[in-house]
Amino acid sequence: MNVTILFTWNENGKAIFLTERNVLVKSYCSLSNTCSFQDCFQSCDMTNAAKGYLVDTTSNPSIVTLDGELSAGIGEYKIGKNVLLKAMGLGSCVGVVLSDVSTGICGIAHVLLPGASNNGETKYAETAIEKMLEDMIKLGARKSKISAKFAGGSQVFKHMNLEILKIGNRNARSVEETLINKNIPILAKDVGGDVGRNVIFNPVDGSMIVKYTKGEVLWL
Template sequence: MIQLNLVKVGMADLNIATDGAILKTTGLGSCVGLTLYDPIRKIAGMAHVMLPSSEIARETKMNLAKYADTAIPELLDRMIAAGAYVERMKAKMAGGAQMFAMSGQSDSLRIGPRNVESCTEMLSKFKIPIISQDTGGSFGRTVEFDSNSGMLSIRSVQFGTKEI
């Protein structure tokens, strides 16, 4: 997607887009690119979630976008402030890869799968359906989310580009 109105979402960041702007984030390995969309108002949101739970936060000023349990409510607040309705929202997500194979797989090393699980649980709490996802595997992704169509474009070196 080549688009003039590009809104970049960095690692442990979130943002919203309207008026046909494209949200883009790169470097999704174990991180999850979570998108929310109100198809009537055409308001899109994206969070680049790094970790599943803010319970492990050690920073003095909490970065709400970094954790699934705080990023999703913050993204919802911003989208609602822009005119979106939670009742109409649909979610898509990509990423959550298991980037390193390790024997004995302790839960603390399953960051990607735990990020996906945590995002899924939070969306369930808000009754937001996940209509499509491209998660897991052991490869990185770059995603672009179109605020006009709600299309999520996923690019990876191994598998090229696909749209969901």
């Protein structure tokens, strides 16, 4: 499948378009919560700019092409350069993004459990963040320029009151404590509640898109 990913923006908002064979097939738009068109690809300035770029690929300062996408499954992390990152289906899990916007190098971890692993399992928050950070630096990211955003950690079972069963809260707390201990600035977070999330990260401007299972979209 030949997918092209475009990021475009103007004074009103910004959007990511996934295209196949020069046809727009999916979008993430910062105006989606207020736009009556939603994902229908009706006529608007950003959609028209993307369609025009696909037809005539002359340089457009407000359009950037990304080099593909990577999705981290449960307990995994993925790193890349100038790629769209995803962690989908987050309930009590947390999607953690590390990025060095100056180089375009970024990573995303799909954290399942709090704490560290004795044998290097990256489903644990501390282990995943440590390994992802190390691999990003090997790839060329600069530690002093790396920042973090994360989302997830919902309380899937609403009526569970025992603290040990509140795995979402524990995951979010473990992620935050690890980032603080690593001196990584936390630029944004969206955690807790009782709703599932999908997380998408755009390395061009460092924006993290949180899409709730109930439909609302948050840009951080």
